[in-house]
Amino acid sequence: MKTFSKDAIIFNEAEMPKFYYQLKSGKVKMFNLTEEGKEFTQGFFEKNTSFGEPPLFGTFEYPASAMCLTDCEVYVLEKKMFLNLLKAHPDIHLKFTKMLCNRMLYKAKIMKELSIHPPEHRILTLLHHLKDSANIESLYEVKLTRQQISDLTGLRVETVIRAIKQLEKTKKLILKQRKVYI
Structure with missing residues (x-):
């Protein structure tokens, strides 16, 4: 468990992923900034939701940054441990895959x-x-x-x-x- 203050950046666009993140409490937004400084929001995430997972599977950089909109408590799990958890629990893996598919549809x-x-x-x-x-x-x-x-x-x-x-x-x-x- 890690706490982040309002306006804290959890990770930045173009960083390599090292952790799985899931909100225990608070609200996070994922966003991109254009060269002109205009912000485009990719999504909002609230308690009991995870965010920033696709790069964990694809081994690519984060396509967006994540910032706390409120004070947040976040479960942080090392990438290797997260992937081992999914391998050991196919039912969780399937639920997780369905959630990712819904985000891709969006x-x-x-x-x-x-x-x-x-x-x-x-x-x-x-x-x-x-x-x-x-x-x-x-x-x-x-x-x-x-x-x-x-x-x-x-x-x-x-x-x-x-x-x-x-x-x-x-x-x-x-x-x-x-x-x-x-």
Whole structure:
């Protein structure tokens, strides 16, 4: 168990992976910075979720940096021990593989959205993916801020705000006390 303060960097883009990370508490974001200093958020991770695993399997550098958005408690397991754990427990390995496949699906959806679709469509795809991932069939409360939606879709915050209002007008989502539901 290791503790990190808010705004601490857990690992940087282009570093070689040495550890498996899983949040016990707190919130982490993975992001890239463009040459102009603009940030693109790859994802947000909360308690009981792991992050930064693909390079452990592929033996390549981290494609993004990980930063604590809050104070965090993180389980840190050496790469070799993590891989041995998966070998010894095929049931855990299978669950882990399914989780990675869901993340790959999300990345594929977002890449398509960023390249060809208008803002409303991008936002709806993100929100539907979050709802599907949560396995909720009823009304789903989106736990992201407008800024976080902006970071995840590559849109400006102002565009996200306008698009969400438009989506409410067309009854594709619901706004209640400034919270978004789908």
